[in-house]
Amino acid sequence: DVYSEEEIRMMATAGSQKGTIGAEENEFIQNLFEFDDLRxxxxxxxxxxxxxxxxxxxxxxxxxxxxxxxxxxxxxxxxxxxxxxxxxxxxxxxxxxxxxxxxxxxxxxxxxxxxxxxxxxxxxxxxxxxxxxxxxxxxxxxxxxxxxxxxxxxxxxxxxxxxxxxxxxxxxxx
CATH class of the missing domain: 3.10.580.10 (CBS-domain)
Structure with missing residues (x-):
């Protein structure tokens, strides 16, 4: 299966809200996707x-x-x-x-x-x-x-x- 950036971000956020992914890990995942958009x-x-x-x-x-x-x-x-x-x-x-x-x-x-x-x-x-x-x-x-x-x-x-x-x-x- 191939997941889009949006799907991965949504899964990370959902995992963070449920407690299966720590807040810091979620922040890192979100930051990683934003990183290449920044100048x-x-x-x-x-x-x-x-x-x-x-x-x-x-x-x-x-x-x-x-x-x-x-x-x-x-x-x-x-x-x-x-x-x-x-x-x-x-x-x-x-x-x-x-x-x-x-x-x-x-x-x-x-x-x-x-x-x-x-x-x-x-x-x-x-x-x-x-x-x-x-x-x-x-x-x-x-x-x-x-x-x-x-x-x-x-x-x-x-x-x-x-x-x-x-x-x-x-x-x-x-």
Whole structure:
């Protein structure tokens, strides 16, 4: 027998209501079917919510942002959030022999990876997994930055909230 998406979703919902399928399992099944319908623009952290490090900022500015926002990944921008020049993983930053903006820009900041806001969630997930990416920069049709997506964002679309209510330090604003 072959079942349609709608039939599987109805069976999962009915199973959840009867108690034969747990609520979390039902949520996962529903999320799985919705996943490939979503586009990056639907779930990206918006540019106005991103925590960024400025290439022209001071080391004190960077460390203040890192310690106050507590993310693990940061877009590094020059002049505006439309000019993302790299991505900083704070593990790479704190591993530098001499911490500072200049040293980080030379050795720790990696090339940004850009994706269109129209990319489907399943395609993006596959690409991020294959390329070992933890954060991508989302661009609109004109090349302007609309936001960012982390691997955690994509996982939360599938399995729901990963950390019990608060946005994950890696996810929000990266």
């Amino acid at each position: 990056a623009e639907d779930f990206a952290t918006h540019r106005t919510q991103m925590s960024v490090l400025w290439a022209e900022g001071s080391t004190a500015d960077w460390e203040r942002e890192i310690f106050s926002s507590r993310h693990s990944l940061y877009p590094v921008c020059r002049d505006s959030t439309d000019k993302v020049v790299g991505i900083l993983d704070i593990k790479d930053y704190f591993a530098l022999p001499e911490r500072g903006v200049e040293a980080a820009l030379k050795s720790a900041v990696k090339e940004p990876y850009f994706v269109p806001d129209s990319i489907k969630a399943d395609v993006l997930f596959r690409r991020m997994r294959e390329e070992h990416l933890r954060l991508v920069v989302v661009l609109d049709e004109y090349g302007g930055v609309t936001g960012i997506v982390t691997l955690s964002d994509l996982l939360e679309l599938l399995v729901g909230d990963l950390d019990g209510g608060d946005k994950d330090a890696e996810t929000e604003g990266n």
